[in-house]
Amino acid sequence: MFLWVIKRDLLLAMRRRSDVFTTLFFFVIVVSLFPLSVGPEMNMLRTMAPGVVWVAALLASMLSLGRMFSSDYLDGTLEQMLISPHSLSLLVLGKALAHWLVTGVPLVLMAPILGIQYDLPVEALFVLTISLLLGTPVLSLIGAIGAALTLGLRGGGVLVSLLVLPLYIPVLIFGSGAVEANMAELGYDAHLSLLGAFLLVSLVFAPWATAASLRVSME
Amino acid sequence: MLQGSNLVCVRGDRRLFKDVSFSLEPGGLMLVLGPNGSGKTSMLRMLCGLSNPAFGEISWCGTAISSLGGEYYSVMTYMGHLSGTKDDLTVVENLRISSALAGLEINETEAREALQYMGLSGRETLPVKVLSQGQRRRVALARLLVCQTKLWILDEPLAALDVSAVKLMQGLLERHLGQGGMVIMTTHQEIEVTAASTTQLQLA
């Protein structure tokens, strides 16, 4: 069932490829704007790179949160999910993972290329990719709670950023911290293990909180 | 089987209805009647457990549905006025996915058979967005053919359907009731359905 949900959401994303590309281009453009605003000085760009890429990834992932439940809400599919004999948490987990596959994975794949723009060393590129790989699913999972809470509200898009961004802070700190630590020739294992821990915790709790929020929002 | 006792529905500041009680046995049809805004849809959503009554209890086989959870949902099918179909998916994909969601995985052939019965043959691989309102409704109703649930809760199932489709629905409902199924529905259209017992639930 879980696979059915993922398969369905991926199929829908395939039919509407433009949405996926919009998110990806948003990410690329935001990252590319920074050198234009702070100057092309390579040393500075190199120190800024992890933070810039991570903040852009945060915003890009958040931008697409509104779509996670809203179309299902509007056409009645969400109602059917709520009264499905399957566990709602599991369905929600499937939807969050599909969201990650559609928005998170392209960001992860794109990040090394953008890192080159900022003249990051090869190892730092590697760490950046790994940190994004661990961190972006957490963004989708936490974001799902925000998306569920703001379901069907006017101004939901802005509201969701207000709710979700403060909760993203730990991921941001350790994600960009890992890359910075690597560039300062310090160990980055601890950062990555903490990101992994966040991922595990959010895998357990976020679907459950999202399911509860959906029930509240649909009542 | 399904029982509701002293149900009260409050929406915002307004009380839509109070002290509504009923019981439904196998083979029984219950028509929920009332003018617009009398709480028919709210009633059906309550019966699905989508919202909770302000007072009162709904029970299935003697157990409150709120404590049954998934067990209740596997014997019940709800169709709201939203069709639950995805515009970008084809007719077959829609039917297969919505059935899987409702706990019953069907293969391509079964799906095509059901769609044919609903008069949608030749349109199976079209995306739903090119269909008319009535055809979309038929896609949604095709799920009733494949699902094997005992209790059907239908909100305006006849809306947007033409005469032949209404006939089709009538046959479908009678077959279901004949097999000991139960139907709760709202409708503004005249429909003659013979059932072992027909009750009318009038909301003020």
Add this chain to the structure above:
Amino acid sequence: MIWESWSEFFAMGGYGVYVWGSYIVTFACVIGEVLLISNRRRTLDKHYGLIHDSNKKETDNETTS
């Protein structure tokens, strides 16, 4: 007494701007909050009052006419 004079008290050893800046904003916030709640209450009362008055007017009209 630690303060020799009022002016010394207000100067706060040269930190007057910071100390009084904190206290004044704090009191402004506290008083503002209380006033906002009273205002909310008054709006509510007025709202009720309007409904009440209109009812009364109707009954008045009935009695006069």
Add this chain to the structure above:
Amino acid sequence: MAINWFKYSSPASFYSLSGKMVPIFMWLAVVLLIAGMYVGFFVAPTDFQQGEAYRIIFIHVPAAWMSMFLYLVMAFWAGIGLAFNTRLSSMLATAIAPTGAMFTFLALWTGALWGKPMWGTWWVWDARLTSELILLFLYIGFMSLQAAIDDPRRADKAGAILALVGVVNIPIIYFSVQWWNTLHQGASVSLNQAPAMATTMLTGMLIMVFASWMYSIAVILKRVRVIILERESHTAWVAELRKKEAAR
């Protein structure tokens, strides 16, 4: 059935009970405030390190404590409201949020005004300051979410879930900010070595903490009374109350 009756009656009885309590707590707050300010400005000696600027502590510390404490209380009542479906506790949570946000703002504001003369800067990216800022964001998120939802029951429940998610996250956020801060310990000042405090200073501060407590209770009760009236406007007891007030 008895529980339902209790649920219905409780906002009504709470309304009249709290009406008696508001003035008591308000007066307590005023008295304690005057006492605390007197101790703070006229009894506590000048600090040998910080001069007179330390007198900001008498509002800064109570505000910072209240900001954190009120978030926990808010989440607690919101959680109770969600778990037991009691309307009064949810209303209480809604009433706490603005006061908590105000204290958070005051803690940041007074912190900035204290930081400027002491460290020469309005703001440092210290772990505590950063966490306090994030706390303000959490309060604002809670209030905006509730404000955006028209149906009060949905607003209560959605707010409760958000507050509880926030409570789970606060330790994680605090811990990560602390870690981040130690990594980036550059020119910033460490706020961790608190200078030994004179007893009178401590006394003044504690009195001010109690004053903030009393004030918070009074204001929250005052606000919850308005919220009760707004939400229960259609019930019989409010109509009764209105009639009584009109007769007076």
